[in-house]
Amino acid sequence: MKLKKIKLKNFKMHESKEFEFNDDVNIIVGDNECGKSSLLEAIEICLNFTYRGKPLNSELTTDLFNEKCIKKYLDGDKSQNSLPEIKIEAYLEGDANLKGTNNDDKDDTEGIFIRIFFDDDLTDSYSSFIKKPDDVKTLPIEFYKTEWYSFAWNRLTFHNKKVNCLFVDPSRLHPTYGRSKYINSIINATLEKPERSILNLNFRQLKSRFDNEEKVIEINKGLDVENDITSKNLKITTDIGGKSSWESNLELTVDDVSFNQIGKGEQNQIQIKLALQNKADDVDIIMLEEPENHLSHINLVKLISYIEKKNNDKQLFLTTHSSYVLNKLSINKLCLLSSEYSRLGNIDKETIKTLKRFPGYDTLRVILAEHPILVEGPSDELILKKIYLKKHGCLPEENGIDIIVVRGIGFKSYLNVVKPLKHKIRVVKDNDGNYKKNIHDWSLNYKDCDFITYYSDKSNDSNSLEPAIINSNSDSETNLDKLAKVMLSTQTYNKYNKINGLDKKKEFFTQWYDGEDSGKKKVDSAIRIFDNNEEIKFPDYLTKAVQYE
Incomplete structure (x- = not known):
């Protein structure tokens, strides 16, 4: 027996929602308080007639109801007709005895449903209860009952239910x-x-x-x-x-x-x-x-x-x-709960295989972040954080901006994840000495993805982060010296300081990051910039990458 779809009405966070599922694995993700647990609880209620492991009838509380429908009732005339109800429909596959048209879609299909609604036998009691409607401050769940039926209009019990969850x-x-x-x-x-x-x-x-x-x-x-x-x-x-x-x-x-x-x-x-x-x-x-x-x-x-x-x-x-x-x-089994319900069934097979082999990468961060930014390495991450911190007095993540280092799997895998979701994302990428080839032509792979924005220095001389920062501070020897004192260790700065002339200093400075242990040198320099309050100039493409005003 497979659960193909579930429809929720007035259940907890889900005022009116529909969720379709995979036949094998469904990985439900979303930010905190997005309704992940509520969705599982709804499935349990409809398929087992239990809530948190106990019979539903003994667990009826106002907590099961969506806040909006309760507010609408309390703000209205509180008449019997205004009482909200919960309805959960589970569309199933695997038992023809459950087949019928007793569902909101009116489809002749297999499934079961559950209703939590006003008990008509208590009409007189309810009429007495609301003689002073202004005194009613909560949903009177005591006047409610439940029903559990198949789409074929057959009443279900614990003994004859056809699906076990x-x-x-x-x-x-x-x-x-x-x-x-x-x-x-x-x-x-x-x-x-x-x-x-x-x-x-x-x-x-x-x-x-x-x-x-x-x-x-x-x-x-x-x-x-x-x-x-x-x-x-x-x-x-x-x-x-x-x-x-x-x-x-x-x-x-x-x-x-x-x-x-x-x-x-x-x-x-x-x-x-x-x-x-x-x-x-x-x-x-x-x-x-x-x-x-x-x-x-x-x-x-x-x-x-x-x-x-x-x-x-x-x-x-x-x-x-x-x-x-x-x-x-398998990331293609993702079921994302956000403002809209999305699945990743159409992600390309190569990306699925790559992430199965390298499962440690933070794909959920790029999926759930409000404002994700992809960067080449940790140095780019630190510099962007420094730029944001200087302007706003706080780190970018405090305002929902998540800077994610792509590391080994590269930009492609991350972009292939967000592509089916059409999730707005920014890419900060080195031009590697050829802006046209490595940025302009490369971005054509995603020409239909207007939700992806690219940031890179257009000058081929600024082929990566460090040369771009050096070039931005090379308008005078004084400014370059100031930058070097921040970015370089004392020992290296002393070597740099023995060189005469702006061009030669700039050449030494730039080549320093191409030698042995270049990765460590770049990270060390980024840390020094982050920890230092000296006023230096940052490349325009980096400044724009963290602007969300």
């Missing part, structure tokens, strides 16, 4: 979120039905000696045979303090330490790996909330590799703030 969210380990029930949902997805029966039987036979039962030991041995979930001893054991069915009295332990007491990073990994294992093969959709949380880089690399290998035919949804996760799982 598992939401792995580490925050649900918190006691107030029903920790045991949440962990059991993951355990149930991991075990086969005969194994669950064996656990139940043995638990009822002898609770106090449950851990030593032969069948339980056998199951625990099979839980992580290859030790690819954790290198430690993972097993299911009894919670002796409990008092009902096996499901509410079992817990996971790792090396005999209760699961909720082990490190957050290991909790995260084990939850995700168990969910993906899914021996019972009864989960269609797996949702993961920020899998990178609490993990070192090496452990994140291992986890993402595991996800790649074990995902099989499950449809995967995950939120992330990690460029590594996005690049490694």
Whole structure:
């Protein structure tokens, strides 16, 4: 079963939104507070009739409603007809029994929907409630009910629902979120039905000696045979303090330490790996909330590799703030939540392959930045920051300007990422001694991309950053000396200072950056400029690159 599309009305941040998805992997990214988690919650509500792992009917609150629809109700006459409703429609593929026209699109297609709306049976009670409408200060959720139907107008229940969705969210380990029930949902997805029966039987036979039962030991041995979930001893054991069915009295332990007491990073990994294992093969959709949380880089690399290998035919949804996760799982699976919903399905294959091989590059920065600027190296980054700092008294990132060093993968990969998104971006690039070839002709590769703006010195003599700065301060020997004292080390400046004449000094100064350790020399000079308050002139193309007025 695949989720093809979901439509949201009045749900949390999403007043009226539609999201289409990939059949395999969906990597949901966006800035903070853009609605990533809300989207996963909407999927859980519609497919499972649960909210944060608990039955929806017991979790109805005004927090589920979009603020605008609540405000409209409170600012209006508060009549019964003005009460807002939530509707979530999931368009599915894989079960003809769900097919019908009971959807907002009126398409004859497979799917299910959920409504949270006013209960007509409470009309008289509501009429009494609003006799003094000015006293009503909140949405009266107590007068609401829910309905859960397929597009074929068949009522759904927990027992006859056709799609199974598992939401792995580490925050649900918190006691107030029903920790045991949440962990059991993951355990149930991991075990086969005969194994669950064996656990139940043995638990009822002898609770106090449950851990030593032969069948339980056998199951625990099979839980992580290859030790690819954790290198430690993972097993299911009894919670002796409990008092009902096996499901509410079992817990996971790792090396005999209760699961909720082990490190957050290991909790995260084990939850995700168990969910993906899914021996019972009864989960269609797996949702993961920020899998990178609490993990070192090496452990994140291992986890993402595991996800790649074990995902099989499950449809995967995950939120992330990690460029590594996005690049490694394939950047063309990106689902971007911003002012508009965008996907990167049409990005070129070479860029996808490059970023899979070099996943450490900050592609998410260029996607999410309000004002991204691409530069050649760290020296360019520091100089642009210095120019902005001098004029505005703060660093550019404080005003949403993100200067990104392209390093090994070059400008092309980054521009190919933003190209399908039509995201405004600036490129600060060296002309390398040939402005026409390396800037003008090169930019023709993106001639239809009016959202890309290029900045480079048009003089071929100013072939890179350092010569461009030197040329901008070569109107007099005094100004060049002042610049040299800032950019050069004391030892090198003493050599420079022994030279007579503007032209010869300029020649020495420029050639200094072409010799041995040129990269280190350039960065050292950029740091000196950044840390120094001496008044020097910067090339016009650099000054214009950070102007957003």
